[in-house]
Amino acid sequence: MTRMETAMEPDATLAPGLPIVSGRKVGKLFGDFRALTEVSIDVAEGEVVCIIGPSGSGKTTFLRCLNQLERIDEGALWLDGELLGWRLEADRLHPLPEAEIARQRRKTGMVFQRFNLFPHMTALQNITEGPVQVLREPRGQAEDRGRRLLARVGLAEKASSYPKDLSGGQQQRVAIARALAMNPKVMLFDEPTSALDPELVGEVLSVMKDLARAGMTMVVVTHELGFAREVADRVVFMDQGRVVETGPARDLMDAPQEERTRNFIRSVAGRE
Amino acid sequence: MAGAGSAIAPARREAVPEIDISAMTIVRPRRWGRIAAVAIMLALIAWLAKAFAEGQIAWEVTGEYLFWPSILMGVVNTIWMSIACMIIGIVIGVLVAVMRGSPNPVLRSVAIGYQWFFRGTPVILQLLIWFNLALVFPRLGIPGLFEARTVDVITPAMATLLGLGLNQGAYTSEVMRAGLLSVDRGQYEAAQAIGMGYWASLKRIILPQAMRVVIPPLGNEFIGLVKMTSLASIIGFADVLRTSQDIYYVNARVIELLMVAAAWYLVVVTILSLGQARLERRFGRGFASGVRDR
Secondary structure, X not given: OOOOOOOOOOOOOOOOOOEEEEEEEEEXXXXXXXXXXXXXXXXXXXXXXXXXXXXXXXXXXHHHHHOOOOOOOEEEEEEOOEEOOEEEEOOEEEEOOHHHHHHHHOOEEEEOOOOOOOOOOOHHHHHHHHHHHOOOOOHHHHHHHHHHHHHHOOOHHHOOXXXXXXXXXXXXXXXXXXXXXXXXXXXXXXXXXXXXXHHHHHHHHHHHHXXXXXXXXXXXXXXXXXXXXXXXXXXXXXXXXEEEEEEEHHHHHHOOOOHHHHHHHHHHHHHO | OHHHHHHHHHHHHHHOXXXXXHHXXXXXXXXXXXXXXXXXXXXXXXXXXXXXXXXXXXXXXXXXXXXXXXXXXHHHHHHHHHHHHHHHHHHHHHHHHHHHOOOOHHHHHHHHHHHHHHHHOOHHHHHHHHHOHHHHOOEEEXXXXXXXXXXXXXXXXXXXXXXXXXXXXXXXXXXXHHHHXXXXXXXXXXXXXXXXXXXXXXXXXXXXXXXXXXHHHHXXXXXXXXXXXXXXXXHOOOOHHHHHHHHHHHHXXXXXXXXXXXXXXXXXXXXXXXXXXXXXXXXXXXXXXXXOOO
């Protein structure tokens, strides 16, 4: 993990170090509704970036664009040096075929708010499905790796349990293991604890902390300000589809520059 | 109000007797309505049985023809034709259901047009069109590769296969579409997120979950199809109804042979219903405890 000083960098939204994710003035429209406006977010390799903001601020939409579950309409999104969704050829854009988009998606692991585990498969099968079907890894090897991943999220003994027999927190931890099984370069978390009972939030956050400590590049959309403050390298505050403010986690949380950021942090803190 | 309530509550609270319902004898209420209904039904069945026993039916003739070789051949034809048409129907049904959900407007239009035509005309008419295809196209084939007279290619069996299979596909596609719609959107997204292509996610993630929802209506379709094969008797396909008719044209034992056919339809449909129940348990258990498709 190399960190350069930012003195030379005039744009505060750009990350120090080499960005693995680069959003450049990303715009997204749903019909007439403008969900994102000129969103520029960079994430360096090994960095943990938390995106916070009120609901409807576009943070989840941005994450879904990164995983190409949504297409962007303006700007550009880069991941690991590749333009997402398009092939650039002499100033002309060619839409990527589905197989290429699938290949680009493999660089990211996505964890959903509602887990989205496959209900007809056991925890282990959920994890090995991608490696076996997509990466064509031998089943035995995938299962060994799957069991290690389950152990890593603290669920070694749940390998043959079905999602319906797991608690929300356990399901989300399996979902994290499933995403890790594809060896992604970046992990994307879409409000991973929002659908959990309060007493189950901690176990998921602690798995995420371990991941961060192990140097995984992470983009986390979250309402857990405590987690953001403790784990994130940088925090991005979004509102109404725009990046309002971005900065090192503690600076932004403890001394926000913008009025809107201050109000948001105060209102969430008041609730907690 | 308080007056009426307080009259019982505080005074009697202590006086509740110590009982345990699990240790006591239970007097079941007599279900007179149910008993009467059963009695009436039994009487009706007895009366019907008596009527048919005394009526102008020679049951021994029915018994004699039940396992007649040509009848058995007809049963076999009915069964394989039903299975073949159902397979065609399911394959087309899945394809058309997927096409209807496709972002490609050409595929979507083709699917809608197909459903429109095959659901919009009676199946008996479709059978007659296929069977009489030679009137439109005397010869079929791909120039230079193969060619044949249409009457040689479109046998009664071929016309039935095309007619019932394509008709079944149009209906099955809607059943399949309901199944695909029943699977949560998040499942598609999760499959995409682990880098699966559309067809892989359909096969591995979506269809196994859709099956659970789709089996009861598919069973319905299959049972309907078994009986629909009897329509093919009008274009000369030797199903069990046709073979029964061929016999009664000769010996004039009309009702006796229709009873033979009825008995066989009931046997086939009963077996199918049992099979459906097993399949439902399998996929139902699948949802609760996992299906492996290999």
